[in-house]
Amino acid sequence: MQRKEVDILIVGAGIIGTSIGAELSRRGASVCVIDKGNVGRGCSYGNAGWMTPCFSMPLPMPGMLMKSMKWMLDPAGPLYIKPSFSLDLASWLFHFMKAMNATQARRAVDALVVLSQKSLIEYEKLGQKYPEIRFEQKGLLMASRTPAGVAAAVEELEYVKDVGVPGKKLTGEEILAMEPALKGPLLGGVYFSQEGMGEPFQVVQAMASEIRKNGGEILENCELLDLEMAGNKVDKVLTSQGEIKAKQVVIATGSWSKSLAKLLRLRIPILGGKGYAMILPKLEKQPTYPIMIVEKKIAVTPRENTLRIAGTLELVDQDFSITQRRVDNIKNGAREFLRLPDTLEVQELWAGLRPCTPDGVPLIGYHKDIPNLMLAVGHQMLGLQSGAGTGLLVADLMENKKPFVDLGVLDVNRF
Ligand SMILES: Cc1cc2nc3c(=O)[nH]c(=O)nc-3n(C[C@H](O)[C@H](O)[C@H](O)COP(=O)(O)OP(=O)(O)OC[C@H]3O[C@@H](n4cnc5c(N)ncnc54)[C@H](O)[C@@H]3O)c2cc1C
Structure with a gap:
């Protein structure tokens, strides 16, 4: 049964998936976010709430x-x-x-600081709109x-x-x-x-509110089970609530991502x-x-x-x-x-x-062989502090804009 058709399907409603959804829907895209559980109940639920570029x-x-x-x-x-x-x-x-080498560490720190600083600016704006994020x-x-x-x-x-x-x-x-x-x-x-701080669960809820306000949809208790290809592109996503046809798919499934690796034909360690x-x-x-x-x-x-x-x-x-x-x-x-x-x-x-991830850096970008499949996973101990920036980056990449960070260090195909 085909349930729906969307421009962009985002899998995972933690801070990463909701930040991406909020930014894309703000820019006018038709977005649907699915989560196998409830919004923000994964690792984004109870973290320390730090938005701290210093920890990059x-x-x-x-x-x-x-x-x-x-x-x-x-x-x-x-x-x-x-x-x-x-x-x-x-x-x-x-x-x-x-x-563990100095060149790689320097590149990683530079990229993570930029992502975190961009995020901090976004969280300040979000905090003005949603005082509950404190x-x-x-x-x-x-x-x-x-x-x-x-x-x-x-x-x-x-x-x-x-x-x-x-x-x-x-x-x-x-x-x-x-x-x-x-x-x-x-x-x-x-x-x-x-450095900033806030209530992590409330931040995800605020991002989710933005998605809904911008006309996007969030389906809870909706698990990605498989992907159906048409040529080299993902055509449909098979979920526990039926099929969803999407022009682009974003994977933001946090620590669950390794188990999706087989479906994606990619190593996500x-x-x-x-x-x-x-x-x-x-x-x-x-x-x-x-x-x-x-x-x-x-x-x-x-x-x-x-x-x-x-x-x-x-x-x-x-x-x-x-x-x-x-x-x-x-x-x-x-x-x-x-x-x-x-x-x-x-x-x-x-x-x-x-x-x-083993090198301590997230994987953000398009899959090399599946041009409509984007990954945004592996944010280790800084998913909140770099979440909103990841949303901006993913939206820029989808609009073919020049990335504001060194994308090479975040390469999703590097392992
Ligand atoms: C103790 C602790 C303290 C921390 N403190 C901080 C901090 O102060 N600052 C900071 O920046 N970071 C901190 N972190 C790290 C931060 O919490 C994570 O980096 C961040 O939450 C990761 O977000 P995410 O969206 O990638 O993953 P998650 O929040 O885990 O979201 C992934 C979502 O994907 C869904 N999902 C998985 N598989 C499927 C599927 N097949 N179909 C549909 N949905 C699926 C899950 O249900 C989940 O909701 C801390 C972490 C811990 C454990």
């Missing part, structure tokens, strides 16, 4: 080899891979190691107690300052004066002054980078700024009446199970730096799978 360094940075090997084997480390035999994992690790641009603090932590924060600063992300190094005392919610002593860190986020009651001494506790890799986000703490990256394949020990590590790490009550009331505990 991909995971496999040069010099990370020894550090990441140590972390990967430590179940309490911030990056963990459960030892197991899997060809997918072996191939992912091979490309991960290969990507967009704020207070900046972000990286705080550390160790020389290695301060060095990591300064390295981050050095990498992004030349591409227009302002920040300054601070002493421990300076950080404590700015953010008395932190417990001293601190050795130092960095303050990035222009994306694994899930499982992370956890917890909502806690507002603290007596509530932080004012979003804070990265550097050595623990814990993100602290102040919310109106609560506090969100998030962290860990555990490389998995579609496994949403919760490892209590890793959740406890986040709580204990946060407790070392914040005045948490003795008994913690966790109001919500959430696990999400960051769509992680």
